[in-house]
Amino acid sequence: MARALINVPAKAKRGEIIEIKALISHPMETGYRTGPDGALVPRDIINRFICTYNGVEIFSADLFPAIAANPFFSFTTTATESGRIAFRWIDDRGQAHLETAEIAVE
Amino acid sequence: MSRNSGSAGTSRREILAAGAGALALILARPARATPESMAAAIKAFVGEAEVREGRVTLEIPPLVENGNSVPLTVKVDSPMTAQDYVKRIAVFNERNPQPNVALFYLNPRAGQALVSTRIRLGDSQNIVAIAQLSDGTFWSDKAELIVTLPACVES
Amino acid sequence: MRRALTGVVLAAGFGGALGLCISLALAQSPPSEHKSGFEFISPESQATQQDDFSNPGMLWVAEGEALWSAQAGASGRSCAGCHGDAAVSMKGVAARYPVYFAESGQPIDLQSRINVCRKVNQKAAPFPLESRELLALSAFIGKQSRGMPITTGEDKRLEPFRARGQELYEQRQGQLNFSCANCHDDNWGKRLASSVIPQSHPTGYPLYRLEWQSMGSLQRRLRNCMVGVRAEPYPYGSQEYVELELFLMTRAKGMPLETPAVRP
Numbered sequence: 027m028a029r030a031l032i033n034v035p036a037k038a039k040r041g042e043i044i045e046i047k048a049l050i051s052h053p054m055e056t057g058y059r060t061g062p063d064g065a066l067v068p069r070d071i072i073n074r075f076i077c078t079y080n081g082v083e084i085f086s087a088d089l090f091p092a093i094a095a096n097p098f099f100s101f102t103t104t105a106t107e108s109g110r111i112a113f114r115w116i117d118d119r120g121q122a123h124l125e126t127a128e129i130a131v132e
Numbered sequence: 133m134s135r136n137s138g139s140a141g142t143s144r145r146e147i148l149a150a151g152a153g154a155l156a157l158i159l160a161r162p163a164r165a166t167p168e169s170m171a172a173a174i175k176a177f178v179g180e181a182e183v184r185e186g187r188v189t190l191e192i193p194p195l196v197e198n199g200n201s202v203p204l205t206v207k208v209d210s211p212m213t214a215q216d217y218v219k220r221i222a223v224f225n226e227r228n229p230q231p232n233v234a235l236f237y238l239n240p241r242a243g244q245a246l247v248s249t250r251i252r253l254g255d256s257q258n259i260v261a262i263a264q265l266s267d268g269t270f271w272s273d274k275a276e277l278i279v280t281l282p283a284c285v286e287s
Numbered sequence: 288m289r290r291a292l293t294g295v296v297l298a299a300g301f302g303g304a305l306g307l308c309i310s311l312a313l314a315q316s317p318p319s320e321h322k323s324g325f326e327f328i329s330p331e332s333q334a335t336q337q338d339d340f341s342n343p344g345m346l347w348v349a350e351g352e353a354l355w356s357a358q359a360g361a362s363g364r365s366c367a368g369c370h371g372d373a374a375v376s377m378k379g380v381a382a383r384y385p386v387y388f389a390e391s392g393q394p395i396d397l398q399s400r401i402n403v404c405r406k407v408n409q410k411a412a413p414f415p416l417e418s419r420e421l422l423a424l425s426a427f428i429g430k431q432s433r434g435m436p437i438t439t440g441e442d443k444r445l446e447p448f449r450a451r452g453q454e455l456y457e458q459r460q461g462q463l464n465f466s467c468a469n470c471h472d473d474n475w476g477k478r479l480a481s482s483v484i485p486q487s488h489p490t491g492y493p494l495y496r497l498e499w500q501s502m503g504s505l506q507r508r509l510r511n512c513m514v515g516v517r518a519e520p521y522p523y524g525s526q527e528y529v530e531l532e533l534f535l536m537t538r539a540k541g542m543p544l545e546t547p548a549v550r551p
Contacts, residue, residue: 092230094202095200100248
């Protein structure tokens with residue numbers, strides 16, 4: 027099942043600033059909403075998102091219930107070397123997810 | 133339903149339905165952030181440091197067609213070098229249930245200080261973005277926006 | 288209850304009957320210039336729809352792509368096992384739905400057609416209507432026709448069902464006593480509260496509605512409108528929805544399919 031759509035350019039020139047986009051499948055349940063039975067639906071959001079480039083953190087975020095469902099992030103990094111860009115996120119249930127993308131730098 | 137129930141019956145039902153809707157709205161509304169609680173959240177982020185206006189650009193539509201998903205971009209005027217870069221960007225609101233929206237951690241490898249996401253806004257309000265630079269200074273931008281409601285929602 | 292209310296409306300005297308006649312007359316000349324709901328949404332929502340890495344509907348499309356190749360049911364077959372590459376076999380398919388389904392002698396929409404395939408060919412349990420899986424497969428199949436003109440309604444056997452859909456579209460209903468046409472033919476482009484009323488062309492279903500924070504079918508959207516006029520919505524899967532969809536898709540003939548669209 028698709029948990030996320032990640033957009034990293036497959037190729038880049040060394041030193042080029044590239045844009046990275048991540049779209050993650052998640053309800054981002056705020057904890058303030060009531061279900062059909064009138065009871066509060068327990069909070070379940072992605073509370074942490076981390077992006078690493080060949081193991082080194084290049085971007086991360088602490089998230090709150092005000093982030094929209096199916097969260098979207100875009101940010102930039104400098105293409106330094108070929109390798110792997112990894113995306114990790116953790117939700118309130120403690121579930122961690124990992125997606126990766128390869129980049130070739132010339 | 134018989135024809136005899138007529139317009140009086142219908143309008144009474146409408147009034148009752150409208151009343152029930154308003155009541156549900158009041159009951160469903162959680163305690164929310166205030167300009168004061170936003171100020172407290174900002175203080176927790178910046179400590180005793182002074183927050184200056186400038187260098188930060190907060191892009192958010194002034195008129196939002198659905199508060200469930202509002203695109204937001206924060207840019208900071210910074211060379212993003214090892215000597216001079218943006219360390220953190222925080223976004224705050226004053227009328228959601230909580231004042232914090234997101235806290236982004238950057239480093240010089242970003243090349244530029246530019247972050248986008250989509251946020252939820254429960255009401256028309258002010259949004260504040262504050263950037264902490266590597267020299268320890270804080271810079272901010274503020275946007276005021278109006279959140280409207282879509283027609284024909286589910287309940 | 289809904290039908291009873293309609294009866295009251297029809298018998299409600301000269302003023303009401305005149306109103307109904309006017310709306311029917313206008314409805315018979317639908318908007319000369321067809322505008323997709325896309326044209327009425329904010330530039331930000333338009334940008335979201337147009338960027339496949341920003342459009343949340345693409346999460347469902349990706350999930351549908353995985354389901355397309357997944358074996359299911361007692362047959363152990365996948366959709367791809369019979370239909371092969373969806374980019375070839377499903378190209379243009381969603382643009383012609385609902386179609387006439389000879390086995391039932393009635394029109395069938397894409398979601399129900401997928402379930403027929405599951406039951407008959409895959410020997411698998413049908414997906415519940417509006418389930419994530421069914422929306423995902425519909426979105427994936429729909430996307431194969433993105434940009435293609437809608438061609439629904441060419442089969443002459445559909446005509447009586449299309450006509451019935453038009454009747455439903457033009458029929459006043461609910462406590463507010465509005466027909467679909469009252470808003471979407473007579474008042475499109477104006478505002479209902481703060482929202483611009485579109486012409487109700489179903490060009491992008493299933494679509495991601497910000498209000499739902501999720502993907503949903505045209506049936507779900509029609510239910511929202513019915514709740515809006517305080518009518519009792521038909522249950523999911525009702526023939527009325529298929530007939531309305533058939534009418535609306537035929538009315539939108541030639542417009543490009545946008546699946547997965549984004550709307551507020």
